[in-house]
Amino acid sequence: MGSLKKYIVLRILTAIPMFFILITVIFFFLRILPGDPISAMYGGKLPAEYEAYLRHKLGLDLPYHIQYINYLRSLFMGDLGTSIYTKRPISREIMENLPATLELTIYGLAIALFVGITLGSSAAHRRGSKIDRLIRVYSVLTYALFIPWFGTLLQFIFGVYLHILPIGNRLDPTVDAPIRITGLYTIDALLTGNFLAFFSALRHLILPSLVLGIVLSGIFVRMTRENMIVILRKDFISFAKARGISNDKIIWKHALKNTLIPIITIFGLQFALLLAGAILTETTFSWPGLGSYLKLRIEYRDYPAIQGVIVVYAILVIIVSLIVDMIYAMIDPRIRY
């Protein structure tokens, strides 16, 4: 385990410069883009001197490098700053929005994995057949789906036309939110025994998590299929077949277990994609998570808020890839450096 510890420390150390490059690029990129928070919010309506006063109050009139040093200084102290738009602490706003994103991504990922592994295994099992080809077409098509288009289509079918599922938001308007424990409505509702909120939250999760899940499932289908085909050619599968074990059992028990390792890796690599997908899903379904928050704040050039979300996203991606690497390193001793 000594070398594993060393490996983890090394991975964290390499993540730090990446993190700083990212926040630096974002910091300057935002300021180079045309438009600043004051004119984005008030569109040149305020008297010029008053605009200058507001800019000064926010420190926006300082040279970029001074602003950057100030930003890094507070970031080191764990302070993400205050929103220009609402004047509230960014950390608080992010904590309000993060659970919604987590809830959506957990359900979306569950659907993506379920669909991906089931279809991928089936395709590998029946390689070259019509079903295999259909599943491959599915994986390409879903990978290319544009989330807002697909989401709006489902909203139209299930919401407007069939009247059975809501268009957006996390709860029915007349249902009170469950008492906050984790911020994940389905879990909080169950923990507090608030079944009305539980079913309302679940009903609202169906369409967005389905959209996110289906769009992400394509890559899992392909990965499962490719890896399963390789595994199915391995000797131990042939031996299992020779021992008379049924095909289903070989696929679902022996082959799948060995396919899961590369899938975990893919998950690590795809996590950033998952977050990006969540942004589009959230804005399509009026889902009040970090993605909707980010989109709104970009419109208003709320620098600290945008930077705060990027920091949180970066930390999430780093943590997830670290965990994946660790799992992988534990399973496969060849990965230690």
Next chain:
Amino acid sequence: MVIFVNKNLVTGLVVVLVVVAGGVAYFVMFGVPKPKDTLIVGTTDKIISLDPAQAYDYLSCNIIQNVMDGLLRYKPGTTELEPALAESYTVSEDGLVYTFNIRQGVKFHDGSPLNATVVKWSLDRAMSMGGDPAFLLTEIVNKTEVTSEYQLKIYLKYPFSAFPSILAFTVAYPVTPTKYNTTDFMTDNIVGTGPFKLVEFVRDQRIVLERYDDYWDPDLLPKVRRVIIQFYSTATALKQALDAGEIDLAYRTLTPEDTASYVETNGTNFYITEGPSPAIRYLVINVKRAGVDNVKVRQAIACAVNRTSITEDVFLGQAEELYSMVPKGMWSHEDVFLDYWGNANVSGAVALLQEAGYNETNKLELDLWYTPTHYGPTEEDVALKLEEALEATGLIDVTVRSAEWADYRQNWINGVMDVFLLGWYPDYLDPDDYLFPFLNSAGAESLGSFYNDSTMDQLLENARVTSNVTERTEWYHEVQQKLAADVPYVPLWQAKQYAVYKKGLLGVILDATQIFRYYTIYWSAGETASSIFMAPISEQKLE
């Protein structure tokens, strides 16, 4: 043993799944029942801050207008002020001292009382905390003084007859010292004296208001018990939510195409109410630039522009032609540009251009500017319509140019654009806010027309000193006449606002104040509302 455990697990899982599926199926089939006296509104707007000292965006202010009161308020359906928390007020002869008599017996939602000290504290708080709209008060107010328990004096820095309309804006609304302090903005909670009180605010998700049964004005006691405002990310989602029956009413903002389709099918499943908006759009002419420094040329431009092609072709009828800088629906408005120059009046334009010395071989070269994103994607189409109308004279060569907002602003400050498109949303609802910033010499410079006329300055000043509305109307008549004669701006169109709602709802009022009042809306007991469209205000009853 292993098999036994697994079986139990499987049975457990199946039971859980059946319960969940059953529950989901139930809600899928029946949804969550909605109480009858509840109104669910959908919007794409967001709330920034519920603190009146900080709020300066549409929905934040609108919620405050429904939960709090000002000293003065707008009579629903008009732009006329009437007493609210102030029962009456007087103005000193020099226009510098306003004395307000505060209404007695009014209580905030937390039970704390309203008096002159609270009003003074609130005004001082708004000015000292330096929130975004604070300048509206600090630029004008010198000091406040309590003269008795229910009497307050406000001293101004200079005579300013539009001051009452600033007091009707949210920044001046009284707040209670029992809940508010002078160090932090209360962004996520609100306690007022208004017809509704706040029940729940989940940021970016929804806000729930409930009728305040002890409201001081029984005439405006809300007719519905609860209002739930749901936030949607996109105009498409808002439309879908309305069509799906998830919300009862959609207000701000559907796409022009969707609005047009609701207008077409008005009365089938939904009603649509149309009203004027206080937002205006206009052309700025830099009177210092060669060519347009000639008043005849500016008058020719005023003749040639075709407002109808903009409102009908670009905005599908969802905008109104505008012939003064003062919007339609506001007192003192006169269609001066229509009277002076007409609309798409090509022959008039040609005659004026010829008088100015232009002909087919010596055409006027004109740069027409627009900014492509700030006012939305329709802006380019507007610029092209204007180009078409100006070139229809055969004597003007238009070059259409564009710049992103930041550069555009710099350009107009630097005075490098001949003619350019701009828009205005008022801070306070008074003709002063549509005329003074544009036409006084200092304001005209900062808005890019560089118009400088001492007679005009004097007329505007006269209208500011007197608080007599009849006298002010006369001054604004002269101001508008002179505006049309000198043409430093060409008013083009005024936006319209729309609310689309389920059949059975009544009492929607859309007026030029753009204050959306949830308290006048109610579920009808059988009356029809088919005639509401196009005549929203006259049909409303405010019993």
